[in-house]
Amino acid sequence: MSDNNKIPFNEDNYTHNIERNNERRLDRRGFMKTLVGAAGVFAVSSLPWGAVAAKELMDLGDKEYPLKKITDVSNLPIGDAVEFKFPSEHDDAILIRLAENKYVAYQNACTHLRCPVFWVKEEGEMICPCHHGKFDVETGAPTAGPPRRPLPEIKVKVENGAIYAERVKRYET
Template structure:
């Protein structure tokens, strides 16, 4: 295509003259950011129903009572001894400790640092996590040494007719 004087109809220094812009979708930075913000908004709104379901479940957990599960008979657990059991499900390992004649405590026995198993050491009267030398107070479940910063989740126990039952998981409150 040349004009009357045999000249090229565009500047020869323009290197984009050969791009066909017909029906080409333009996405500049502003358009890209609008698309990105729109996608993020759609994603955020689409997660709201699941967040509501999770919040509803978490709100009810502090009062959630599970079917009472028999741990052991009182006569089978001597003062200072412990019994391992699973509560509230078969995948949740727990430990019951008889501290005195009428005092029982139970905790989920996964360390709050990295979920290693926690063991009752009768001679030291402490619960110990061997992975990173964490220690927990048996009376409160609070960490006394090592890297754990949160107490062990407690399990409420009930003694009825000579048997010890797990009733509910006490939730950690910050």
């Protein structure tokens, strides 16, 4: 074997490149202190966002919005539905006329995976085609499929021959 191919250390010593004097010793107690410290830093850093989220959730109980005209009563026959946007232009909703003076409205994004929910007049059901979810038209409660939460209800009122959306009722108070 030439000198160039010779290993410059003892072949039985595989830790030749570790300087043990500069090594940090981490025992179980040190590991737990580090873990608790990291969790504490994470908890403290997330507090502002948790406070913002809690405030939003508490404000959503029965949040008031400016009245928004959906349609005229004369344009919506009994049993028919009309889609609209409420409370913002990004929130899809649906209004269904169940009887002469009975209207229900919901945000029509399925509470399972946010797929659109459709009114099927012939079956008298609100259906989410993505995973065969069904909702009770009277209450918005899920009746079949994977959804577990009811559709957010939109309170409507009839005034001067028009139907208006007035507020979103997301959580029971």
